[in-house]
Amino acid sequence: MSTPTTARHDEIDPGRTEQAASFRWRLVSLALPMLLASLGSSIATVGLPTLAQAFGASFQAAQWIVLAYLLAITTLIVGAGRLGDIIGRRRLLLAGVLLFTAASLLCGVAASFWLLIAGRALQGLGAAIMMALTMALVGDMVAKERTGRVMGLLGSMSAIGTALGPSLGGVLIAELGWRAIFLLNLPLGGLTLLLAHRYLPAERQAPQADSGGFxxxxxxxxxLTLGAYALAMTLGRGGFGPPNMALLLAAVVGVGLFLRVESTAASPLIRLALLRDPVLSAGLAMSMLVSTVLMATLVVGPFYLSRALGLDALGVGLALSSGPLLAALAGVPAGLIVERLGAHRMTLAGLxxxxxxxxxxALLPETLGVAGYVIPILLTTASYALFMAANNTAVMSDIRNEQRGVIAALLSLSRNLGLITGASVMGAVFACASATNDITMAHPAAVAAGMRSTFAVALLLIAVALAAAAAGRARSWQ
Incomplete structure (x- = not known):
C-alpha cells in the first residue's frame, strides 16, 4: 500500500540557501573595504625606517607617509559620505576601492619621496570613501534587527587590519622589500572590487530628489578646519609650540565659519538640526572620548612594557597584540549581544x-607585572568592541536614507579625531606625569607614575562619556 509523498522537514530549501549565500557574500563585500582601509594605515608604520633609508628622508619627513594618509581620511570623510548620499553609495564605494587600489600601485612604483606622499594621500581619499560608505550601506542591505552583528563585523575587520598590519608588513619588507606593502593591495583591491560589483545591490533610485547639490x-x-586640528595635534612629536597653537586657533576660527556657512547654505554638507538629535550628538561625543582612551593604551603601552616591566621587543609586541586580537574576535559576538539586549543598555555596559x-x-601592573597589564587591556579592548557595536547601531538605526552616508562619515570622523587627540593629549599627560624630557630614558618608577596618571585621566574621560550617554537618553525621552 503506497502512501502520499510528503516533504521532509530536514530538506534544504534551495531558494533560501541561495539567499543566505548571497547575503554572506554581501557581508564579505562590506567587510573587505573596512579591512583595506585599516590595513593601509597600520602596515606602513612598520616600514618607516626602511622607507626613510630608501629615500634618504629624515625621521620627521618619513612620518608624513603615515600622516598624509590619516589627514586625507580626517579631512575628506564627511564630504565623501555626503557625496555618496547624493550620487549613490554603491557607485561611490566602487570608485573608492578603485582609487585606493590605483593609489597603492602609485605608492608601490614611486621613484621619489614626494610621489609616495601623493600616493598615500590618494590612498587616504579612497579609504575615507570606503570607511564612510560601508557603514552607510549596512542600512540599505540589512534589516534593523540584524544591524548589531554587521556593525560588530565591521569593527572586527578594522581591528584585524590594525593588528595584522605591523606583522604582515614586517614579513613583506624582509622577504620582498618595501614596495610589497603597497603592491599587496592590488590583488586585495581587485578582489574587493569584483565582489562589491557582483554582490552589493544596485542603487534603487537616481540621486536623492531633496539632495539639492554638493x-x-x-x-x-x-x-581645512579638520586638517588644521589634526596638524595641531600631531606636529612636534608631542610638543605644543607656537605652530601648534596657531593651527589650533585656525581650527577654532574654521569651526565658526563652517557653522555660519552651513546655517545659510541651500543644501548644506551637514544639516545643523541633525546635531540637535540627542542620540546622534551623544553618540558622536562618546565615540571621540572612548577612542581617545583607546589610543592611550597604544601610546603608553610600549614605553611601560619596555621601561617599567623590562620586556624585550618580542615581549612588548606580544603584549600589545593581545588587545587588538581580542577586539577582532569580540566584534561579531558583541554585535549579537547588542541585538539581544539593546543598544543603549550595551553602550552603558561597555562604558x-x-x-x-x-x-x-592604573593599579595592577606594578603589583602583578605583565599579567596585571594584559588582563585589564583585554577587558578594556573587549569593552571597546561592545561599546562601538552598540553606539554605531544606536546612531545608525533610525537615520533617514538620504542622510545615512554623512552620519556614517561623522561616526568614523569622531573615532578618527579621538585617535588623533589621544595620541597627542594622552601622550602629553604621560610625558608630563613621568617628569622627564626623554621618556625612552626614564626611570621605571617615573614611567609607572606616568602610567597611573594617564589612566586616571582616561577614567575621567569615560565618566564624561557615561554622563553624555545618560544626558542623551534623558533628552531623547523628552
Whole structure:
C-alpha cells in the first residue's frame, strides 16, 4: 500500500540557501573595504625606517607617509559620505576601492619621496570613501534587527587590519622589500572590487530628489578646519609650540565659519538640526572620548612594557597584540549581544567595563607585572568592541536614507579625531606625569607614575562619556 509523498522537514530549501549565500557574500563585500582601509594605515608604520633609508628622508619627513594618509581620511570623510548620499553609495564605494587600489600601485612604483606622499594621500581619499560608505550601506542591505552583528563585523575587520598590519608588513619588507606593502593591495583591491560589483545591490533610485547639490564651500571649510586640528595635534612629536597653537586657533576660527556657512547654505554638507538629535550628538561625543582612551593604551603601552616591566621587543609586541586580537574576535559576538539586549543598555555596559579596565590599568601592573597589564587591556579592548557595536547601531538605526552616508562619515570622523587627540593629549599627560624630557630614558618608577596618571585621566574621560550617554537618553525621552 503506497502512501502520499510528503516533504521532509530536514530538506534544504534551495531558494533560501541561495539567499543566505548571497547575503554572506554581501557581508564579505562590506567587510573587505573596512579591512583595506585599516590595513593601509597600520602596515606602513612598520616600514618607516626602511622607507626613510630608501629615500634618504629624515625621521620627521618619513612620518608624513603615515600622516598624509590619516589627514586625507580626517579631512575628506564627511564630504565623501555626503557625496555618496547624493550620487549613490554603491557607485561611490566602487570608485573608492578603485582609487585606493590605483593609489597603492602609485605608492608601490614611486621613484621619489614626494610621489609616495601623493600616493598615500590618494590612498587616504579612497579609504575615507570606503570607511564612510560601508557603514552607510549596512542600512540599505540589512534589516534593523540584524544591524548589531554587521556593525560588530565591521569593527572586527578594522581591528584585524590594525593588528595584522605591523606583522604582515614586517614579513613583506624582509622577504620582498618595501614596495610589497603597497603592491599587496592590488590583488586585495581587485578582489574587493569584483565582489562589491557582483554582490552589493544596485542603487534603487537616481540621486536623492531633496539632495539639492554638493556643498563645495562647506566641504572645503570643514576639510581645512579638520586638517588644521589634526596638524595641531600631531606636529612636534608631542610638543605644543607656537605652530601648534596657531593651527589650533585656525581650527577654532574654521569651526565658526563652517557653522555660519552651513546655517545659510541651500543644501548644506551637514544639516545643523541633525546635531540637535540627542542620540546622534551623544553618540558622536562618546565615540571621540572612548577612542581617545583607546589610543592611550597604544601610546603608553610600549614605553611601560619596555621601561617599567623590562620586556624585550618580542615581549612588548606580544603584549600589545593581545588587545587588538581580542577586539577582532569580540566584534561579531558583541554585535549579537547588542541585538539581544539593546543598544543603549550595551553602550552603558561597555562604558562601565572600560572604566573598570582603566582603573585596573592604573593599579595592577606594578603589583602583578605583565599579567596585571594584559588582563585589564583585554577587558578594556573587549569593552571597546561592545561599546562601538552598540553606539554605531544606536546612531545608525533610525537615520533617514538620504542622510545615512554623512552620519556614517561623522561616526568614523569622531573615532578618527579621538585617535588623533589621544595620541597627542594622552601622550602629553604621560610625558608630563613621568617628569622627564626623554621618556625612552626614564626611570621605571617615573614611567609607572606616568602610567597611573594617564589612566586616571582616561577614567575621567569615560565618566564624561557615561554622563553624555545618560544626558542623551534623558533628552531623547523628552
Amino acid at each position: 556643498d563645495v564651500l562647506g566641504t572645503l571649510l570643514l576639510a 562601565c567595563a572600560m572604566a573598570v579596565g582603566c582603573s585596573l590599568l
